[in-house]
Amino acid sequence: MSNLVSELLAKMTTEEKIGQLIQLTGDFFQDGKAAITGPINELAHLKLQTVYSVGSVLGVSGAADVRRIQENYLANNRLKIPLLFMADVVHGYQTIFPIPLGLGASFDPTVMETASGIAAKESVAAGLHVTFAPMVDLVRDPRWGRVMESTGEDSYLNSVMAQAAVKGFQGDSPWDEKHLAASVKHFAAYGAPEAGREYNTVDMSEWRFREQYLPAYSAAINAQAMLVMTSFNTLFGVPATQNQHLLRDILRDELGFHGVVITDWNAIEELVHHGTVRDLKDAAQKALAAGVDIDMMAFAYAEFLNKAVELEPGVLKLIDESAQRILELKETMGLFADPYRGLDESKEKDPEFIRDNLVQAQKAAEESLVLVKNHRRTLPLSQRQNLAVIGPVAQTGDLLGSWSWKGDVETTQSIADALVDTFSEIVTAPGCGYHSFNKQQVEQAKLLASDADVIVAAIGLPSSESGEATSITDISIPAEQIALLKELKTLNKPLISVVITGRPLLLKEVHTLSDAVLIGWFPGSKGAQAIANILSGKVEPSGRLPMTFPLNLGQVPLYYNAYSTGRPIEVGQKNGEYKYVTKYVDSSNEPLYPFGFGLGYGKILLTDMTMVSNSLKMNDQLILDVTLTNDSPRDSKTVLQCYTHQKVGETVRPLKELKWFKKVTVEKQSSLKIQVNIPVARLASVHQDLSTKVDVGDYQVMVGFDSMNLKVLDFKVKE
Structure with a gap:
């Protein structure tokens, strides 16, 4: 004192x-x-x-x-x-x-x-x-x-x-x-x-x-x-x-x-x-x-x-x-x-002070957007293409999200306005409300969109439906917005859905109806410009999902690092008996989009992975040499992710656990070597007596670009 x-x-x-x-x-x-x-x-x-x-x-x-x-x-x-x-x-x-x-x-x-x-x-x-x-x-x-x-x-x-x-x-x-x-x-x-x-x-x-x-x-x-x-x-x-x-x-x-x-x-x-x-x-x-x-x-x-x-x-x-x-x-x-x-x-009222901060807000928004579908390389768009920007989120500044205490929705640029600044010709209409559907409004939107090269559907939830005291029982995109997508789909034009949300949603229908899907997590003051930069290709999409997106509501809670069970689904497949295992009879166990998932515009592959040593002591580090190769004609970003699994533990262990990640840029037509270093101490688990320590024994290390698609190597930890 x-x-x-x-x-x-x-x-x-x-x-x-x-x-x-x-x-x-x-x-x-x-x-x-x-x-x-x-x-x-x-x-x-x-x-x-x-x-x-x-x-x-x-x-x-x-x-x-x-x-x-x-x-x-x-x-x-x-x-x-x-x-x-x-x-x-x-x-x-x-x-x-x-x-x-x-x-x-x-x-x-x-x-x-x-x-x-x-x-x-x-x-x-x-x-x-x-x-x-x-x-x-x-x-x-x-x-x-x-x-x-x-x-x-x-x-x-x-x-x-x-x-x-x-x-x-x-x-x-x-x-x-x-x-x-x-x-x-x-x-x-x-x-x-x-x-x-x-x-x-x-x-x-x-x-x-x-x-x-x-x-x-x-x-x-x-x-x-x-x-x-x-x-x-x-x-x-x-x-x-x-x-x-x-x-x-x-x-x-x-x-x-x-x-x-x-x-x-x-x-x-x-x-x-x-x-x-x-x-x-x-x-x-x-x-x-x-x-x-x-x-x-x-x-x-x-x-x-x-x-x-x-x-x-x-x-x-x-x-x-x-x-x-x-x-x-x-x-x-x-x-x-x-x-x-x-x-x-x-300083509080100095526009220069705020302007400099907005530059960083835009960069953060660009880094956070997650591209989860890009069929036949619909994105990025050419700035010469004519766009129809349709949907309840198209013309609103409600992009800030809950807890935006001093943020001003009224002065926040809308997605449509940001796209006007980026593309040569834009038409825009709401098409429907967040939770309302009017046939005349839909027909007006379709008429506007009929002459466009590409349709951007700006859909999602208002900020009032996420944050404290906003629990919901149905995490679907509202039915009115799905109906709008179905109407827009009849125009037979490339359809890009930009989903503004504060939580994972059920997007199976959106995924099916859309040629490309971009997830925007209430991207903030400069979120609209960030979206425009991603759609136009000025910026490479590099966000990855921090939560799993389920296929069905009945899967919730669904997360990648579930614990091993006594009747894993693989046992039923191997034994020819597929009923008495941990699965649903009306749905796949798999998510729509897994944790860590996201796409870029380039094509980065994991072309080599070697382990410096597969036998480690308690004070060692697990060291991997990983080579990434970008075969595409543009520089690209990705998030390299490393997971581990303890094969036998005193307590039940997760199927995989994230232990290391790094966002990297791989230049076009080139390779990048990355060294992964994971302290053995990071493999510690909680035991029956609630102590936390690392066990000796057999482990796996898994490396890839999301939690489902991984390359696997074995290693041991000894005394």
Whole structure:
């Protein structure tokens, strides 16, 4: 503990320490300008003295507003302890990048780091100190709306992207005024709600939690994330916000996290609804005992204020510990030296400042788009071709996605407008609504399209149908949009579907009807231009799927790294008996598009793969020399992916696990040699006693361009 923090704690009353543990919205300091992201407890009645002792503010930004609130607060705070300002800056502040699922689709951690760094720079200029990001929850059920905030279904990809996001938000030590603190969320396993229903129960073994869900949180904490946010769900039968095993044994003791733990909105009060506490006072005591430092808008810790002089020594000790962590965060960020650190109203409004950031947003969008079908090389298009741009997403700026706090849909360029700037002749019409179909509207669109060389169908979902509290039971493209595609197909012209979405969808009919399909993950402020550049061939499509796309809803949850079973489908094929194995009787087990899949315009082949040594010790590295060859007449990008499989383990092992990836460019008519290095330590698995270690034995390494089409080599790990 520093001298400054020690001296402050010695001067503070118990009430002032408790105040540091309370977070309020900006509504308590100004007239209704804060962003509300959850229900407000109408019973909250705080004394003015308490308001001027709280530690942090949620959901308000803007240099002028933050300065005014901070000045007013400090004028009324006895010890001049500044406020922390926090908000959900998930994939951009003013400059909106692709949603995190799209950033995951880039398979490039530098893209994530750059996006997070720019978001930090803009946020700090607007007065923010903490962002509630990154969300590193592993997601496998596309019915859950918040899959858009994650980077996908794979723990290794999530871990790499989590570290990149934290580094981008926080920068390097020492702390500077262009970065803000990251709050990793949601701890833990929030991405696995039963039936994909928001705020629902999560129930899994601790073995599975440690195997698949914990690694990304651990990676973010190893990257020195300064805060962790608890999740709404239960885990191991106990709500996360009061779960001492989760928050103390695992997070603090095992992972070594010494920073600030904050709840999600009203989560302490919600313990009453979970039925694990009697009332709000009981909830506050259990959350504090679990190690929760900041109560976000539940007013639970305010319960301690009423009897501050009567609190037991154990409770006072916990309050002191939490207050200390919060004060240390403020000191680390330099707020005692300058309560207005980084705040810059002129920069906030500087068009040059934003213009430079938009260049990076466009690059990120280009890296995130995934081409999943390109029949007979329909793409790229010639700029001399005449296009008909049809569909409900054609003429809208609704390309930003959920959590685009300061993004402006009204000023965001539409796909049709971007294509007008790129191609010689464009006609455009909606054809239908997202969920509405009008025959006259369709006929008008067909008439416009009848003279075009190519039809671009801009389809998908509005941003309001992804994000928090948007769970759905049907992940199909709306029937009205499928009907539009069928009508456009009758014109017998090349049909390209650009699908804007925040989650994997059922695209079997879209795939069948279209000559080419491009997936856009709410690509952000410059997403329309990125799409135009991909369609025209100015930019090579290089995104890859961070989540599996199912053939049928009944396959969900469907993910590539499933565990081995006692009756794999191959056994039935070999034995001539195909019934009593793990399969459906009405559908294939296979997805429409597998994890890691995506196409480019070039033709890159894996032409050689050798292993330096197939017998490795525990401290060795698995080293592969891989040769890629591009036979096409243009430079091309791809994502080389490396998976492993442990043939025999103490516990059941996945069929394959991603352990390494790299996005590479192979020049036209040339070959590129790449060395893959995987530490043997990365092969560790969780055992029955919940320890994590590498087993000796036989393994396989698999290399390719997606999770299904791979070349395989065997190797051994020995003592």
